[in-house]
Amino acid sequence: MAVSVDEAVATGPARDRTPSARRLGGRGRSVLEVVLLTVLAVVMLFPVLWMIETSIKENRDVYAIPAKFFNFTVTMDHFKDVFVAPGGGRSALSAAFLNSVLVAGVSTALATVLGVPAAWAYSRFSVKAKKDQLFFILSTRFMPPVVVVIPIFLMYRQVGLIDSKLGLILIYAAFNVPFTIWMMKGFVDEVPSEYEDAAMLDGYTRLQAFWRFTLPLLLPGIAATAVFALIFSWNEFVFAIFLTSSDGVRTAPPAIAGLIGGTTVDWGLVAAASLVFALPVLIFAYLVRKHLVAGVTLGAVRR
Amino acid sequence: MGTVAVEGLRKSFGKVQALDGVTLDVPDGSFFVVLGPSGAGKTTTLRAIAGLEKLDAGSVHLDGKDATGDPPAARDLAMVFQSYALYPRLTAYENIASPLRARRCSSSEIAAAVERMSNLLHIERLLQRRPAQMSGGEMQRVALARALVRSPRAFLMDEPLTNLDLKLRVEMRTELTRIHRSLGGTFIYVTNDQVEALSMADQVAVIKEGKVQQVGTPTEVYERPANQWVAGFVGSPPISLLACRAEGDRLIGDGWTLPRPRWTTAEDGRPLMLGLRSEDLSVEQRGDASLAGELYGLEPLGDRTVVDVRVGTEIIKVKARPTVTGTPGERLHVTVDLDRAHLFDAGTGLALSEAGR
Numbered sequence: 089m090a091v092s093v094d095e096a097v098a099t100g101p102a103r104d105r106t107p108s109a110r111r112l113g114g115r116g117r118s119v120l121e122v123v124l125l126t127v128l129a130v131v132m133l134f135p136v137l138w139m140i141e142t143s144i145k146e147n148r149d150v151y152a153i154p155a156k157f158f159n160f161t162v163t164m165d166h167f168k169d170v171f172v173a174p175g176g177g178r179s180a181l182s183a184a185f186l187n188s189v190l191v192a193g194v195s196t197a198l199a200t201v202l203g204v205p206a207a208w209a210y211s212r213f214s215v216k217a218k219k220d221q222l223f224f225i226l227s228t229r230f231m232p233p234v235v236v237v238i239p240i241f242l243m244y245r246q247v248g249l250i251d252s253k254l255g256l257i258l259i260y261a262a263f264n265v266p267f268t269i270w271m272m273k274g275f276v277d278e279v280p281s282e283y284e285d286a287a288m289l290d291g292y293t294r295l296q297a298f299w300r301f302t303l304p305l306l307l308p309g310i311a312a313t314a315v316f317a318l319i320f321s322w323n324e325f326v327f328a329i330f331l332t333s334s335d336g337v338r339t340a341p342p343a344i345a346g347l348i349g350g351t352t353v354d355w356g357l358v359a360a361a362s363l364v365f366a367l368p369v370l371i372f373a374y375l376v377r378k379h380l381v382a383g384v385t386l387g388a389v390r391r
Numbered sequence: 392m393g394t395v396a397v398e399g400l401r402k403s404f405g406k407v408q409a410l411d412g413v414t415l416d417v418p419d420g421s422f423f424v425v426l427g428p429s430g431a432g433k434t435t436t437l438r439a440i441a442g443l444e445k446l447d448a449g450s451v452h453l454d455g456k457d458a459t460g461d462p463p464a465a466r467d468l469a470m471v472f473q474s475y476a477l478y479p480r481l482t483a484y485e486n487i488a489s490p491l492r493a494r495r496c497s498s499s500e501i502a503a504a505v506e507r508m509s510n511l512l513h514i515e516r517l518l519q520r521r522p523a524q525m526s527g528g529e530m531q532r533v534a535l536a537r538a539l540v541r542s543p544r545a546f547l548m549d550e551p552l553t554n555l556d557l558k559l560r561v562e563m564r565t566e567l568t569r570i571h572r573s574l575g576g577t578f579i580y581v582t583n584d585q586v587e588a589l590s591m592a593d594q595v596a597v598i599k600e601g602k603v604q605q606v607g608t609p610t611e612v613y614e615r616p617a618n619q620w621v622a623g624f625v626g627s628p629p630i631s632l633l634a635c636r637a638e639g640d641r642l643i644g645d646g647w648t649l650p651r652p653r654w655t656t657a658e659d660g661r662p663l664m665l666g667l668r669s670e671d672l673s674v675e676q677r678g679d680a681s682l683a684g685e686l687y688g689l690e691p692l693g694d695r696t697v698v699d700v701r702v703g704t705e706i707i708k709v710k711a712r713p714t715v716t717g718t719p720g721e722r723l724h725v726t727v728d729l730d731r732a733h734l735f736d737a738g739t740g741l742a743l744s745e746a747g748r
């Protein structure tokens with residue numbers, strides 16, 4: 089999942105992708121293309137299919153040799169185990185899911201609230217050494233989390249943010265603000281600054297002009313950006329596993345990883361938990377696609 | 392009250408000096424036209440007056456008070472943008488209402504004002520449309536309505552008629568002059584169309600490369616251009632310019648000579664440019680001030696024909712009756728009304744003193 093998100097981020101606003109997509113659906117598809125695509129599809133989709141199967145197999149069917157592809161008994165017990173503890177009550181996994189929702193949601197909201205105005209400012213005002221500043225902001229994304237996790241661990245220990253949801257929220261927001269600024273600057277650049285100029289002459293202040301006239305035009309962009317930030321925070325594993333340990337704080341990725349290990353592994357539960365975990369990402373990825381294609385309604389300015 | 396005075400405006404965008412010391416004095420209630428070619432700095436001047444551009448130097452005074460640092464909203468101005476800048480998500484009605492909304496007018500006041508504007512500009516049937524559903528000319532009229540709906544200190548209009556077809560443009564010109572007279576506000580009107588400037592303005596400021604070339608009434612700018620460039624930019628067909636020098640009581644050019652105009656004080660031998668407007672020339676021979684040349688071409692324009700005549704190595708344009716005929720290469724004489732001719736210093740391009748005229 090993490091891979092697919094990064095890919096989507098790299099291509100940015102995906103308007104220019106439509107033509108190639110159309111070409112793929114066209115008539116002139118060669119045999120070689122079909123064969124290669126089929127191979128690719130099987131290789132990519134088999135693990136997913138296998139995960140889905142495992143999540144609805146009974147445990148003895150999971151371990152059956154030779155593997156059972158079709159003739160197994162369907163059960164929903166694993167999904168029940170994801171949410172309900174063996175003795176009744178809420179399971180540790182469901183608590184982890186709630187933590188994930190909280191951490192991803194709040195950090196994304198934080199990054200959006202900070203990043204969108206910053207992007208607007210970078211787009212509209214002449215800032216000293218603007219290019220260098222923007223490059224610096226981007227460069228914070230060059231580093232993979234593993235590189236900085238040790239220093240951050242030490243710093244967090246000093247300030248008492250270790251094993252706290254606030255700590256995770258802050259670090260995710262720190263990673264998402266630069267991303268938001270970069271994505272949103274592109275969207276703000278697309279909105280002519282003359283709308284704000286006109287609004288100021290109408291009698292609004294600069295901030296009112298931004299709030300009333302530019303912001304509504306940015307909403308699709310903000311939604312798309314926020315979804316990317318949300319997916320990043322939702323999927324993040326490295327910081328989560330290093331910086332948190334207790335069940336009450338842990339988010340879903342380390343919690344699911346924690347199911348593996350010990351003497352026996354309940355693969356059915358792992359598969360069911362992973363599916364539940366993947367579902368929001370799939371839904372959001374779908375939403376992003378829609379928003380990016382929709383774009384911003386412009387066209388009242390002659391260029 | 393609505394005087395606008397700017398002094399020494401300077402603004403550069405990187406290497407481009409968009410404004411290079413622009414000084415203008417717009418009297419209250421006047422129709423003041425800023426005329427200049429593309430890229431002259433007209434839009435930048437308006438934006439500076441509106442407070443949308445951070446200046447490198449210079450000051451803006453509104454009604455005699457220094458407003459250089461004031462935010463746009465505090466300046467009480469209305470502007471028609473060259474790009475219209477209509478809010479894309481709002482209908483024409485809401486666009487026109489926006490300046491009143493910002494000033495917290497009641498909705499009945501707003502409705503009345505918008506209706507008045509839509510009648511004035513014939514856009515009643517557009518009111519519920521969004522900008523994307525309008526043509527360029529329709530958007531332009533809505534943009535005009537949005538500016539005119541209020542009674543600000545001054546109206547700033549950035550080429551508001553360029554996107555209209557010729558008929559509508561001529562109509563709107565008359566309409567705007569009428570609106571100006573009935574509203575009595577101060578209009579600062581930017582255009583690159585000299586016909587528009589001459590027909591509408593009380594005062595014209597001609598600018599080029601961020602510098603004011605001349606300020607005056609349309610007649611002054613047309614009849615007494617301050618320099619060769621203004622003479623060439625204002626007037627259609629463009630003024631004909633011939634290199635020459637004064638020698639005793641004659642003007643000597645390349646292959647032609649004319650009596651020296653009585654009014655000129657230029658010393659002998661100084662390189663000059665003689666400027667002749669097409670209407671001050673005639674292909675009918677009378678008097679001794681005439682140029683010998685040959686017919687180069689005819690441009691029939693309906694109400695008149697412009698005759699291109701080659702004199703020496705230059706082509707000059709002569710206004711003639713629409714019935715004039717001739718074959719290229721034919722020899723002819725062009726009579727010059729020397730009292731209406733212009734002389735410029737060939738080096739500086741400045742008009743020679745015409746005190747004697």
Ligand SMILES: Nc1ncnc2c1ncn2[C@@H]1O[C@H](COP(=O)(O)OP(=O)(O)OP(=O)(O)O)[C@@H](O)[C@H]1O
Nearest residue numbers: 404407409427428429430431432433434435436583
């Ligand atoms: N935001 C900007 N960034 C860089 N250069 C600019 C900017 N705005 C204007 N310029 C430059 O400043 C000069 C004057 O521009 P301005 O828009 O005032 O011209 P104009 O007289 O309005 O021309 P037009 O008739 O084409 O609208 C031009 O050379 C233009 O390229």
Ligand SMILES: [Mg+2]
Nearest residue numbers: 433434473549
């Ligand atoms: Mg302009």
